[in-house]
Amino acid sequence: xxxxxxxxxxxxxxxxxxxxxCWGIWDNERLFxxxxxxxxxxxxxxxxxASGFTLVFGLMRNVxxxxxxxxxxxxxxxxxxxxxxxxxxxxxxxxFLAAALVGLVMQxxxxxxxxxEELRQTMVTIGLSIVMADLMLWIxxxxxxxxxxxDWLLGPIRDLPIIRAYSKFRISLLVIGVIxxxxxxxxxxxxxxxxxxxxxxxxxxxxxxxxxxxNLVFAITxxxxxxxxxxxxxxxAVELSMVPGEDVRLLLACLIVVIVGGMGSVVGAAIGATILxxxxxxxxxxxxTYSVVFTFVILVLVLxxxxxxxxxxxA
Amino acid sequence: xxAAQWRHAMNAGAGRLAMGRRAPAPAATVRVPGATPAERRxxxxxxxxxxxxxxxxxxxxxxxxxxxxxxxxxxxxxxxALGLIVLSLTFLGGxxxxxxxxxxxxxxxxxxxxxxxxxxxxxxxSFGWPWWVAATIAVVIAIAAGTAVGWLSVRTEGIYTxxxxxxxxxxxxxxxxxxxxxxxxxxxFQRVYAPTILGINFRDPMxxxxxxxxxxxxxxxxxxxxxxxxxxxxxxxxxxxxxxMNALGFAVTAHRVAAYAFAAxxxxxxxxxxxxxxxxxxxxxxxxxxxxxVLIIAILGGLRHPIGPFIGxxxxxxxxxxxxxxxxxxxxxLVIGGVFLAIVLFSPDGLIGIWATVKSKLITQRGGKS
Numbered sequence: 001x002x003x004x005x006x007x008x009x010x011x012x013x014x015x016x017x018x019x020x021x022c023w024g025i026w027d028n029e030r031l032f033x034x035x036x037x038x039x040x041x042x043x044x045x046x047x048x049x050a051s052g053f054t055l056v057f058g059l060m061r062n063v064x065x066x067x068x069x070x071x072x073x074x075x076x077x078x079x080x081x082x083x084x085x086x087x088x089x090x091x092x093x094x095x096f097l098a099a100a101l102v103g104l105v106m107q108x109x110x111x112x113x114x115x116x117e118e119l120r121q122t123m124v125t126i127g128l129s130i131v132m133a134d135l136m137l138w139i140x141x142x143x144x145x146x147x148x149x150x151d152w153l154l155g156p157i158r159d160l161p162i163i164r165a166y167s168k169f170r171i172s173l174l175v176i177g178v179i180x181x182x183x184x185x186x187x188x189x190x191x192x193x194x195x196x197x198x199x200x201x202x203x204x205x206x207x208x209x210x211x212x213x214x215n216l217v218f219a220i221t222x223x224x225x226x227x228x229x230x231x232x233x234x235x236x237a238v239e240l241s242m243v244p245g246e247d248v249r250l251l252l253a254c255l256i257v258v259i260v261g262g263m264g265s266v267v268g269a270a271i272g273a274t275i276l277x278x279x280x281x282x283x284x285x286x287x288x289t290y291s292v293v294f295t296f297v298i299l300v301l302v303l304x305x306x307x308x309x310x311x312x313x314x315a
Numbered sequence: 316x317x318a319a320q321w322r323h324a325m326n327a328g329a330g331r332l333a334m335g336r337r338a339p340a341p342a343a344t345v346r347v348p349g350a351t352p353a354e355r356r357x358x359x360x361x362x363x364x365x366x367x368x369x370x371x372x373x374x375x376x377x378x379x380x381x382x383x384x385x386x387x388x389x390x391x392x393x394x395x396a397l398g399l400i401v402l403s404l405t406f407l408g409g410x411x412x413x414x415x416x417x418x419x420x421x422x423x424x425x426x427x428x429x430x431x432x433x434x435x436x437x438x439x440x441s442f443g444w445p446w447w448v449a450a451t452i453a454v455v456i457a458i459a460a461g462t463a464v465g466w467l468s469v470r471t472e473g474i475y476t477x478x479x480x481x482x483x484x485x486x487x488x489x490x491x492x493x494x495x496x497x498x499x500x501x502x503x504f505q506r507v508y509a510p511t512i513l514g515i516n517f518r519d520p521m522x523x524x525x526x527x528x529x530x531x532x533x534x535x536x537x538x539x540x541x542x543x544x545x546x547x548x549x550x551x552x553x554x555x556x557x558x559x560m561n562a563l564g565f566a567v568t569a570h571r572v573a574a575y576a577f578a579a580x581x582x583x584x585x586x587x588x589x590x591x592x593x594x595x596x597x598x599x600x601x602x603x604x605x606x607x608x609v610l611i612i613a614i615l616g617g618l619r620h621p622i623g624p625f626i627g628x629x630x631x632x633x634x635x636x637x638x639x640x641x642x643x644x645x646x647x648x649l650v651i652g653g654v655f656l657a658i659v660l661f662s663p664d665g666l667i668g669i670w671a672t673v674k675s676k677l678i679t680q681r682g683g684k685s
Contacts, residue, residue: 063474065481110660118474119414123614123659126607130652138646248603252485255478263475289496292489299482300467307470 009305024286030164035285036278041170043277044177045235049250050257050269051184052228058201058264059221062111063122066129067229068251073132074099074230075237075246076140079147082234088150095234096227103226107219129247137244145242147234173235180228184266197221201264256295260302262312271310375528379521388520388592389636394628395527396592399534399585401612401624403578406538409618410547411574412554415468417480419609420487421461421579422586423601428453429587430504430596431497437504440497446510454583461579462572469571472557484606491598503597507590517591527588531625534581538621541577550574604648611655617665626666630654 024032053067064070078095082088106128114120148154149169156165188194196217200207208214232250233242240246253276258264261272279298283291302309379387400422408414433449435441442449468479491498509517509526517523541547552560553567561567590596599605608631616627631651638650662668 061474063478120659120663122474122477123610124656126610127652127656127659130607130648131656134646134648134652138649248485252482255482259475259478259482289493290490292486292493296483296486296490299479299486303467303470303479 013301031285034166035281037166037170038285039278039281040274041173041177041239041277042281043273043275044173045232045239046253046257046277047177047270047273048180048235049229049232050254050261050273051180051266052225052232053254054258054261054264054266054269055184055197055228056222056225057258059197059204060111060115060218061118062222063118063125064225065122065125065251066106066132067125067226067254068247068249069129069132069136070099070103070226070229071233071236071250072136072242072244072247073102074227074233075147075242076136076145076233077230078234079145079237079242082147088153091147092231092234096231099230099233100223100227103229104219104223106226107222111222112215112218129251133244133247142244145237147237147242149238169238173239176235180231181266181270188266193217193220256299259309260298262309265309265311268309268311379524384520387524390629390632392520392524392527392588393592394625394632395524395531396585396588397609397612397632398625398628399527399531400582400589401585401609401616401628402534402538402621403581403585404609404613405616405618405621405624406541406581407574407578408613410542410550410554411571413468413571413574414477414610415464415480415575415578416477416606416610417461417464417468417484417487418578418582419605420484420601421457421464421582422589423487423491423596424460425453425457425583425586426507426590426596426600427491427498427504428456429590430507433507435504436506437499437502440499441504450587453587454580457583457586458576458579461582462576465572465575465579469568469575481606484601485603488598488601488603488606491601498598501598503595503600505595507596508594509591518594523592527592530584530588534584535621535625538581542621546570546573608651611651613665614655615658615665617667619664619667619671623665623667630666 021032024035049067049071053064056062056064056067074095077098078091081094082091085091110124110128111121114124153169153172155168157168157171158165160166186194188198196207196212197220199212200214200217200221204214207217236242236246236250257269257272257276259272260275261268261270275298276295279294280291283294287294306312378391382391400418403421404415404418407418429449430437431440431449432442432444432452433446434443444452464480464483467483468476471479491503492501494500509523511517515522517526542551549560549565550570552563553565553570557567589600593600612627612631613624614627615630616623616625634651634654635647638647641650658665662672664671
């Protein structure tokens with residue numbers, strides 16, 4: 001694409017958005033900025049869950065369609081831990097660990113025996129997600145599990161400019177999202193295991209040839225990816241709520257985030273999550289019955305111009 | 316993903332197909348002196364027909380004569396309608412190498428359009444046009460929708476296709492759920508009944524069964540015909556190596572989109588039948604569980620042969636109806652998920668694969684004894 005064409009496309013896509021933003025601010029300042037913040041906090045949740053999904057795909061080419069079930073699992077575990085102990089942070093940790101453990105078992109007991117058979121792995125994850133969803137429905141029943149935020153995150157922050165007050169918990173989500181992003185970046189770029197993972201993303205066979213225990217790297221990555229889903233689940237148990245069916249919703253969000261952002265790229269997941277979260281919230285706030293259409297339009301636009309996603313590279 | 320990797324994935328995974336299909340080739344050995352070419356072709360066609368084909372055909376034709384109305388309608392007709400929808404997926408996945416999860420959504424588009432243009436329990440939305448006008452419009456719109464899905468997803472390959480079609484399918488579900496002006500939201504459309512033609516009420520089990528059987532047989536033989544046509548063979552070539560076919564001068568994208576359009580036709584007709592069968596269309600009919608169920612049935616039966624979807628559908632429907640007797644009704648998903656996992660883990664070619672393995676074992680045993 002030449003430079004001019006790029007400018008033209010930026011104008012075609014950007015100007016209506018800019019016009020909408022101006023109109024939104026002029027029409028109802030507070031609604032616009034609250035919606036923007038809501039969108040960013042939702043994006044933060046999407047990023048946490050989708051970064052695990054994209055990490056696993058990037059290294060193992062395994063589309064883990066049971067990712068939503070791991071999210072739900074983490075959420076339920078976190079809910080019961082928080083109810084039992086009363087500590088939110090403990091719930092976060094246990095939710096992460098529980099999902100990571102299940103992910104580890106999946107990788108070691110099932111996927112290791114079908115490496116390179118991507119389609120079959122995907123089918124297996126579909127089967128697993130059905131079984132897991134039904135088991136969880138059996139154990140915890142279909143009722144809504146809504147976790148309350150811990151005391152120190154309850155209530156609003158007051159005296160903010162324009163939007164006046166905003167929920168502390170939602171702000172904490174933004175902070176957690178940024179922390180997770182930074183930690184992931186540090187892990188991938190500054191540690192030895194992270195280096196191996198990045199090398200594996202580029203060329204698995206070469207990584208194995210240099211004497212690295214690829215199975216171990218795979219297991220670690222899968223555990224972290226699954227753990228991030230569980231971690232997101234605990235957050236989601238407060239922000240959204242836990243009912244059967246949420247797993248599919250989050251799985252869909254993950255799919256769109258990584259398709260838009262580019263498969264296997266953590267930065268892409270951040271970009272995709274921001275776009276999806278903001279678009280979804282604005283859609284819900286301004287045109288309630290058609291908000292899904294926005295998501296869909298984004299998907300179509302990205303696929304039409306960048307079939308591998310915004311930051312996707314040919315695999 | 317490069318073409319080589321994709322080929323590897325398809326060869327190793329569920330798409331290991333078509334190797335056996337061309338096996339009964341020596342049909343040309345039928346030599347009748349003095350026969351015209353047309354007669355010879357007819358005879359070679361006859362030579363393909365084996366005892367099992369005749370038995371199956373007679374069985375499905377005579378089935379409603381001895382089965383109870385429940386078995387005819389709930390098991391027979393439902394399996395045939397579902398099988399037709401799944402056939403569209405196995406056609407795409409088997410010969411095109413494209414696993415599209417949005418086939419149930421395409422069927423759902425047909426069902427919704429039938430309810431909107433025809434008559435339903437929502438006269439405020441439904442146009443109330445005669446059934447054949449509504450059905451024709453529904454099929455045309457569903458084909459357009461299926462082609463659009465295809466156009467969108469052929470830009471990607473392999474697992475990306477699964478993801479994108481799943482995303483499209485779930486987005487359609489949410490649209491149906493949220494939109495009240497066209498899709499009537501959560502309620503959907505009730506009382507979408509099969510018509511009465513020439514005094515035959517197609518809501519009755521036996522006429523509806525034969526209607527479904529006619530459509531299913533038509534779809535089955537149409538797929539068989541298309542697979543042997545130049546188009547079908549080019550499609551298989553594209554599945555095996557898109558780059559090479561492109562170099563040979565085939566329009567790869569056009570072939571793939573055309574395959575989606577053809578699959579949409581099958582799915583649309585299956586969707587009409589399934590809507591009539593249920594008498595209603597709601598967002599649940601196009602929900603995620605149904606998107607996945609279509610894939611489950613396809614894998615259960617096997618992608619290798621167009622009979623697979625119907626076998627898979629029969630097993631699925633039988634499980635759905637009689638799993639209650641085995642365990643709790645609520646636990647149907649556990650049963651079907653477990654069966655699906657077992658098939659994927661142990662027999663990637665589905666029930667047809669098991670049949671083929673058993674047959675080849677029997678043949679080698681017999682050969683060893685003699």
